[in-house]
Amino acid sequence: MQIRVINPNTTRSMTDKIGEAARAGASPGTEIVATQPASGPVSIEGHFDEAVSALGVADEVLAGERAGTDAYVIACFGDPGLAAARELTRAPVVGIAEAAFHVATLITPRFSVVTTLGRTVGIAEDLLRRYGFAGHCRRVRAAEIPVLDLEDDGETALERIIAEGRRAREEDDIGALVLGCGGMSDLTAHLGREIGLPVVDGVAAAVKLCESLAALGLGTSKHGELAFPRPKTFTGEFQRYSDLGGTATTAG
Amino acid sequence: MQIRVINPNTTRSMTDKIGEAARAGASPGTEIVATQPASGPVSIEGHFDEAVSALGVADEVLAGERAGTDAYVIACFGDPGLAAARELTRAPVVGIAEAAFHVATLITPRFSVVTTLGRTVGIAEDLLRRYGFAGHCRRVRAAEIPVLDLEDDGETALERIIAEGRRAREEDDIGALVLGCGGMSDLTAHLGREIGLPVVDGVAAAVKLCESLAALGLGTSKHGELAFPRPKTFTGEFQRYSDLGGTATTAG
Amino acid sequence: MQIRVINPNTTRSMTDKIGEAARAGASPGTEIVATQPASGPVSIEGHFDEAVSALGVADEVLAGERAGTDAYVIACFGDPGLAAARELTRAPVVGIAEAAFHVATLITPRFSVVTTLGRTVGIAEDLLRRYGFAGHCRRVRAAEIPVLDLEDDGETALERIIAEGRRAREEDDIGALVLGCGGMSDLTAHLGREIGLPVVDGVAAAVKLCESLAALGLGTSKHGELAFPRPKTFTGEFQRYSDLGGTATTAG
Amino acid sequence: MQIRVINPNTTRSMTDKIGEAARAGASPGTEIVATQPASGPVSIEGHFDEAVSALGVADEVLAGERAGTDAYVIACFGDPGLAAARELTRAPVVGIAEAAFHVATLITPRFSVVTTLGRTVGIAEDLLRRYGFAGHCRRVRAAEIPVLDLEDDGETALERIIAEGRRAREEDDIGALVLGCGGMSDLTAHLGREIGLPVVDGVAAAVKLCESLAALGLGTSKHGELAFPRPKTFTGEFQRYSDLGGTATTAG
Amino acid sequence: MQIRVINPNTTRSMTDKIGEAARAGASPGTEIVATQPASGPVSIEGHFDEAVSALGVADEVLAGERAGTDAYVIACFGDPGLAAARELTRAPVVGIAEAAFHVATLITPRFSVVTTLGRTVGIAEDLLRRYGFAGHCRRVRAAEIPVLDLEDDGETALERIIAEGRRAREEDDIGALVLGCGGMSDLTAHLGREIGLPVVDGVAAAVKLCESLAALGLGTSKHGELAFPRPKTFTGEFQRYSDLGGTATTAG
Amino acid sequence: MQIRVINPNTTRSMTDKIGEAARAGASPGTEIVATQPASGPVSIEGHFDEAVSALGVADEVLAGERAGTDAYVIACFGDPGLAAARELTRAPVVGIAEAAFHVATLITPRFSVVTTLGRTVGIAEDLLRRYGFAGHCRRVRAAEIPVLDLEDDGETALERIIAEGRRAREEDDIGALVLGCGGMSDLTAHLGREIGLPVVDGVAAAVKLCESLAALGLGTSKHGELAFPRPKTFTGEFQRYSDLGGTATTAG
The missing domain is CATH 3.40.50.12500 (Rossmann fold)
Incomplete structure (x- = not known):
């Protein structure tokens, strides 16, 4: 299985370090893809940093969905964007x-x-x-x-x-x-x-929990609060999210 | 005083309606500026919509800061981006x-x-x-x-x-x-x-609470959790937030 | 509007001080009437003092009702008699x-x-x-x-x-x-x-909240727990409360 | 031992009934004195009724103290005036x-x-x-x-x-x-x-708990929150409470 | 009445001491039977010790039932086996x-x-x-x-x-x-x-509460969670519990 | 690794079923040993059944310790004996x-x-x-x-x-x-x-959590509440637990 370990900040050395920790904990059959958003703060030290990074996390989940990712880890201790990320996928999403x-x-x-x-x-x-x-x-x-x-x-x-x-x-x-x-x-x-x-x-703990959920055949429940986002128009620089409806209409 | 009433979604008719409700509740000396983000979802119906709108809310607060706003209302019932918005200003910020x-x-x-x-x-x-x-x-x-x-x-x-x-x-x-x-x-x-x-x-309730805080000489406390964001680099499409440091270094 | 700011103890200098604090926070159109009960402890420093002062607070609210008061503040930090006072009026009652x-x-x-x-x-x-x-x-x-x-x-x-x-x-x-x-x-x-x-x-906070409630057209809800007291006989030195029924029977 | 079972309202038939229930549960050596305040509501059906009856309860406890009562029961289900009553005595006070x-x-x-x-x-x-x-x-x-x-x-x-x-x-x-x-x-x-x-x-339960506390040699703790009221002046119709200091100054 | 005060550990001197404390608090008509399990730890200082002693407590309650005991005290501060013991009897069971x-x-x-x-x-x-x-x-x-x-x-x-x-x-x-x-x-x-x-x-407190419950005519409720154990087979060294069904089938 | 999946009751068909569910969820390298106590109730439907089965669970953990088990699952929904079992081992113990x-x-x-x-x-x-x-x-x-x-x-x-x-x-x-x-x-x-x-x-969930903890190098913490039982004498039919000290003295 492939787990996308998302470092919500944009500091490459931290992404590398997190990727290593994730790989050290992963089972033999698990591929770790350590990523970071294209845009966002270089570190996360408060609510505003978290709010911005939540968008980066969402973009990384959407990228993961296109790549057929099996599970996601959000590798910042505030679990920024966790609930939003969960809405975007049927796969497990776990915050560290x-x-x-x-x-x-x-x-x-x-x-x-x-x-x-x-x-x-x-x-x-x-x-x-x-x-x-x-x-x-x-x-x-x-x-x-x-x-x-x-x-x-x-x-x-x-x-x-x-x-x-x-x-x-x-x-x-x-x-x-x-x-x-x-x-x-x-x-x-x-x-x-x-x-x-x-x-x-x-980080390692989240990797194991993702593997566990996958092995149990469980992913984010699409019933109720974490169902796919309702398809709708997004304006301006977030227009890219208007296309989400395509996926979502076919969803649970 | 001037209260910026931020409709976190991008539907103009809703912004107008919210502005009206705010004005109906405002005291004589209060100017209501009803705004909406330039970018974001046309409605907010879940965690992902909230996460995106939080950025729009932040941008509106930053715009308000440049315009000398005295208080902010976040006019969506999930209070999206409330804590992040509070970090950006000394003024009161109240969610509906x-x-x-x-x-x-x-x-x-x-x-x-x-x-x-x-x-x-x-x-x-x-x-x-x-x-x-x-x-x-x-x-x-x-x-x-x-x-x-x-x-x-x-x-x-x-x-x-x-x-x-x-x-x-x-x-x-x-x-x-x-x-x-x-x-x-x-x-x-x-x-x-x-x-x-x-x-x-x-909406009306938040306007009154903003007026109340202002009259009491109270704004968002810059001690502890809601202090100004630490100045830092933001990359990519969020580069604009790298300039926040200028304000923040002189703060609290 | 007229706010009756009730100092639940019977020390005049404290009533004056509280009145001043209330006035300092009040809006231009707000008249502050700072009062204290005719009977009661000179200070409130425990449960017994609170219990006695609750009667004084009630009497002050009843006096306020006769005088057409728009809102009440109970200006002792234990909020003595708050729920009882709320039963006696449709107006807002706020403890400090x-x-x-x-x-x-x-x-x-x-x-x-x-x-x-x-x-x-x-x-x-x-x-x-x-x-x-x-x-x-x-x-x-x-x-x-x-x-x-x-x-x-x-x-x-x-x-x-x-x-x-x-x-x-x-x-x-x-x-x-x-x-x-x-x-x-x-x-x-x-x-x-x-x-x-x-x-x-x-004190100042309560004044602003009273003004806010009044501006919102909201007062103590007469539905359920805070409805007017049921009309009934009071004996002995509390006989004066037997007349409350007159008001209450016509109430919500 | 003597337990004063206080019916906080002023309806004699209810006091009698409560006294009977108390006696039915009491141990052989326990004398039940069922009383009611001289002044107060004929029934207790809300916060205001409770506030008034709390004074009656206090007066009954003070009367009990003069009579050498060993324990008190407050026989109304809202336990009106319980904390205040506890301040007035070293004896156990239990609400029903x-x-x-x-x-x-x-x-x-x-x-x-x-x-x-x-x-x-x-x-x-x-x-x-x-x-x-x-x-x-x-x-x-x-x-x-x-x-x-x-x-x-x-x-x-x-x-x-x-x-x-x-x-x-x-x-x-x-x-x-x-x-x-x-x-x-x-x-x-x-x-x-x-x-x-x-x-x-x-009612019966409170009687047994009073007897239990007495047998254990335990009464209301005079350390901290439930210490005797601080001696002070009460004005007006509550002047009678100004004399409490006499007792209290000698207290723990 | 007879109260069986069960010391859940097997140290005789402690059982004696507990028995004495129980007797000191008991009413004239109360007989204290201080017992300890035939088997179990000499002291209880953790979860495992508690788990073992819970069986001893159960055996002591079953012995008490055969002896017509009116109430039980479990005299170890962790209240080991309390809920289990309550299932075994209609009598009151109180932990210290x-x-x-x-x-x-x-x-x-x-x-x-x-x-x-x-x-x-x-x-x-x-x-x-x-x-x-x-x-x-x-x-x-x-x-x-x-x-x-x-x-x-x-x-x-x-x-x-x-x-x-x-x-x-x-x-x-x-x-x-x-x-x-x-x-x-x-x-x-x-x-x-x-x-x-x-x-x-x-210990003394539990004795008084047992006496109180008995005087009130109240014992462990056999409705719902604390009903008698369902009769069933126990294997091996716990076979003796298979006979419980006899009692239980006739129970509420 | 070897996980001992303990069915706390003594019904063989249930143990088999639980073993199957455990095996279905286990990773390739995981050996599932499904066991049941030698003694205990054939089903667990209340506090007393739980209390008895807790001993069986403990015995199974002790047997597992002798056999070099890597982790334990307690496969009854009340998690009977969980804390006690955790005291007995450095390995992970997870209730279903x-x-x-x-x-x-x-x-x-x-x-x-x-x-x-x-x-x-x-x-x-x-x-x-x-x-x-x-x-x-x-x-x-x-x-x-x-x-x-x-x-x-x-x-x-x-x-x-x-x-x-x-x-x-x-x-x-x-x-x-x-x-x-x-x-x-x-x-x-x-x-x-x-x-x-x-x-x-x-059952399957607990197996995955055991595997996860083992992979993370984490087992029951021997610091504080879940340290090995203090070595001590057990009397009567529980004498066998007196030998625990041998292990425990070298522990923690």
């Missing part, structure tokens, strides 16, 4: 935040999250509440690292993440730590050794 | 769903919502939960009217909304009915008479 | 705690409250839960000031409030601070400058 | 709604409530939420009986309650039924036979 | 954790728990959530004492519990402390004096 | 109820469950709450089929399940249906065709 939360609760009743900037803590907390995992997360902690520092100043970033992870271990009474950014996926093993707790990376 | 919920709970402990299509019921329920009003809403009901039927087949639409509103009154044990679409704002008075319950229209 | 919470969530997803005595923290937490705002409030903090110290020892009180507000800013990851006592309403601007966060005063 | 909920959850994970008028349904629902029992109550049902019909038209009232109880049994998937009015306490056994489910009467 | 929570909320809106080992904190938190008391518990604190240290090294254990109780008093803003282990029941009075807060012991 | 809920929420925001007997509805609802999925489940529906009818009277059972599934589709506004019993796993495909909704079978 939700994937990490699902997987973490299967190995421990309580985990903490280490994310990048403090301003995104509320975003993660909202996801926890929406998905239903709020009761299982002790704390969302910010290491106060801008996302691109993970690329440009990896040493310092890693140190801060380790330090915050250690505080989580000591103060939060948890069984696992969730990485709060797709750009941290290469640190999983190292971090696990340093802090002595299982560390959950959403 | 949240406005309607706030106002309804001030006049009754329990209300119901009548919205358009069944597929958007879950969207409204999620907003109720996120904002905190879930305990006050008895039921979100769909009249199963496509949004544009409110424009093109007003008679039938009105009948269905009245019928659904009557069922709400009889079955839900409520004190008020909330209109679940900006395109219904012209029906408020008529509907109230027909079903014999207070009817809350989010 | 709920007003502050509504307004705060429109400018930030998370706020903290600074209140007077520790024993009232639980009262505020209960209101947050009942209204639905618990998920938006990080913490209710007590400055440990008896209410009347705000009148008699303003300097010390202010210092403590500022100190607690600074701790809130540093520790709570919030976008705004809510003042937890009507008697603090004169400190709003000063406090905002000192702690560098938007400060929300419920 | 909370008592019924506590007892019901000890015999079944899910129950329903049959109350009098529809307008009080929301009041019961709020109590369920505040106390924490909302997840255990399937539904609050109104038999649409004015409270005094329980006195004056007992036959019809009983029929309606039985009918509603049967619907609860058939539709709600419950293990027990809670009586939602102190005035129904004489119907417990008959109702249980008719509908074939355990029926929980709050 | 739930009993302590019920009683604590009747004397204060907020309490903390002091339990033994940190690994059981999550178990207590889950119970609080399931029963509905989570909003009333500020914090579950572990004194980090293995259960049997309460028997073998009582001095040290007591010191740690007192220390943790003092921290609870200082930091948690509570009105009472709940003892989180049946083996602490002999420390109640001493602890209360040391930390200056009401201390709630679940 | 949780597995089904996790998978269902990845393909739709709202699902319903069809289970066997009405008395187990509350058990499923409790799991939904504990895991965090309550907000995503519209309704747990009972087809009122005793579990063994799935073996002995398959035709009738299937008809009832289809009928209930159709009602779920029509009334619940859902995107998927979850099968509420391991014994229904052979009906998945047929049921999906009949009711026209995605149907989620927990």
